[in-house]
Amino acid sequence: MIKVNKLLLILTCSFAFGLYQPECSAGVFKKKKKNEANKEAVKEKNEYDKFFSEKHTTVNGLIKMHKMKGKLYFELPINLLNRDMLLGSTVSEISDNANAIIGSKPTDPIHFRFSKMNDIICMNLVQSENINSDQDENIQRSIAKSNIDAILETFKISVYTPDSSAVVFDVTDFFVGDNKLMTPFDKYSANLSWGMRRSEIFQKDKSSLGEIKAFPDNVLIRSNLSYTYTISGSRGTSAKDIPFTALMTRSIILLEETPYRPRITDSRIAIFPVQITDYSAKEQKTKNIYYAYRWRLEPSDMEAYKRGEKVEPKKPIVFYIDNNFPEKWRKYIKEGVNQWNELFSEIGFKNAIKAVDFPENDPEFDPDNIKYSCIRYAPIAIENAMGPSWVDPRSGEILSASVYLYHDAIELLNNWLFIQTSQADKRVRHTLIPDEIIGDGLRYVISHEVGHCLGFMHNMSASSVIPVDSLRSPSFTQKYGTTTSIMDYARFNY
Structure with a gap:
């Protein structure tokens, strides 16, 4: 009788483990129903995981980036919305360096912010050149309304991260497109010397996404861009429909939340300036202020x-x-x-x-x-x-x-x-x-x-402070040179 009861117990346990999955908690097996396990499995496969279910490359940094099926997706942390950034564009490789040279930045960096509007992310050009120095609330409010950020580009949100701390959106067309603010053609290039003009036609089908890199303070995106270009001038066309390809590197850096304290330029010293317009109630006119490059x-x-x-x-x-x-x-x-x-x-x-x-x-x-x-x-x-x-x-x-x-x-x-x-x-x-x-x-x-x-x-007046008779004195010039500044254009004292 004891043997029969043991056999029944074994059969009962085997049948039970066929219906239930064991879960170990504090040394005790708990019974967990199949439908509960299925619910958890479905929950784990969220929209984010579904979106990136195919094989892709991911790099982590300031902005997490995903490269999937020839497309580039930014995973932008919500806490980076409305933060000031700069986007610079550099020539890495080129098929004709008469249009731009390696290492050059043919355009000025773009000062921008990302913002969210409903289900889209906006890339906004920042207006920072108008200020009110005496902190007048009425003037500041008016300046803000008169200088809103212009929308450069919009991106439809593809998906949120599971914890909603970041948004994912497709930026492929922005980086693999004909954007004049990031053109590979340099206005100071050899092909534009002697008054020549250049026209370009973008070749979308011959352009593609390249390498991506991400670091804690910046991200880097490379794009292969193809065009044809024509050079013409007063004597007619010198080159027509010439194929052209450039590998461009675009880097985004995050600016400090509090800018470096500006220094006002001294008009007596030739320093490159950033021009700022000040609308002050204390002044009886609009005043231009010049922040020194430093x-x-x-x-x-x-x-x-x-x-x-x-x-x-x-x-x-x-x-x-x-x-x-x-x-x-x-x-x-x-x-x-x-x-x-x-x-x-x-x-x-x-x-x-x-x-x-x-x-x-x-x-x-x-x-x-x-x-x-x-x-x-x-x-x-x-x-x-x-x-x-x-x-x-x-x-x-x-x-x-x-x-x-x-x-x-x-x-x-x-x-x-x-x-x-x-x-x-x-x-x-x-x-x-x-x-x-x-x-x-x-x-x-x-x-x-x-x-x-x-x-x-340039400081073209630096040599004018030296009297001509001193410039004709070998003992003077051998000791002091022929100009007071390396930024002058004085070459040799011939």
């Missing part, structure tokens, strides 16, 4: 700085040197950057600016990311160099800057040295001028362009 240089040790000691900045100005430069140029390029430390020393800083090579083992470094300042080499027959910078339009704070050195800047130096100094210097009476002399000229060019990157405009 870097955020802050002493690492404020007490030592106040004592007059030279201190390093919390964050130095770093220029990364293109690894494609001819090796024999690199030394002089670095000298052109580092010699600015002599002047920073005068205001209490040491090692305020530095030149370093492109990092080889830094996964975050990308020379085409707007957050990095670089000196780039352009293999094209242009006798020039440039030094533009990009600023926070709310304050004038310089966020990044670049120097572009075109290959034939060397030919320009060769001509200057030969024509202007060969009468006095027999070393330059050759077709090929010695490297150390050309190199010193290259240092001068880079130093001048870095000056632009620091916010300085």
Whole structure:
């Protein structure tokens, strides 16, 4: 009888485990019905998971990005809505560098905010150039209504994250499209010299999404854009329907919630300005204010700085040197950057600016990311160099800057040295001028362009303060030079 009861018990337990799933809680098996388990399985498969159920690539950073079936989706945290951002556009590769050069930013960065309106996300252009300095509530209210953010683009919300902390939307057409605010064609390019005009036709079917990267403070999107272009001028058409492709890198950086304290420019000093219009009740007119372009240089040790000691900045100005430069140029390029430390020393800083090579083992470094300042080499027959910078339009704070050195800047130096100094210097009476002399000229060019990157405009009056008889004195010029500013255009005292 005992054996029969044991058999019945075993059969009963087997039958029970066929109907119920065991759940272990505090060492005791609890019975859980099948339909409850099914409900939980259905609940786990939410709309977000369904949307991204197909194979895709995801990168996490300031904005989480998903690349799926040739499309790009932003997963924007709700807490980033209405935050000020900058979107910069850089040329990474190009089929014809007569239209733009590698590393250049053909357009100014876009100052924008994301906002939400019903079931769409708006990308809004920020208006920050009109202010009321005396905090008059009536004027400020009127300025706000008269300068609302213009909607640049709208994106339909595809899905929310399960906790509703972020929205997902498709941005493919924005980054793989013909947006004039992010064009790969540079208005200062060789194809537009001598009054030539260029017309372009975008080739949507030949354009595609490229690599994506995300970091805590920025994101990066690459796009392959294809066009045909035509060049014409007063003498007719010189090129017609030429195929053209550019790999563009677009980077978005988040601006500080509180802008850097602006500094008003001094009209006696040639500093690049951000123009702000002030509608003040105290003034009897509209007043233009000019915020100076300047870097955020802050002493690492404020007490030592106040004592007059030279201190390093919390964050130095770093220029990364293109690894494609001819090796024999690199030394002089670095000298052109580092010699600015002599002047920073005068205001209490040491090692305020530095030149370093492109990092080889830094996964975050990308020379085409707007957050990095670089000196780039352009293999094209242009006798020039440039030094533009990009600023926070709310304050004038310089966020990044670049120097572009075109290959034939060397030919320009060769001509200057030969024509202007060969009468006095027999070393330059050759077709090929010695490297150390050309190199010193290259240092001068880079130093001048870095000056632009620091916010300085041309200072054509710098040499006029020196009397002519002093310029004719070898002892004077050998000691003081021929101008008081590297930002002058005074070349050689021929």
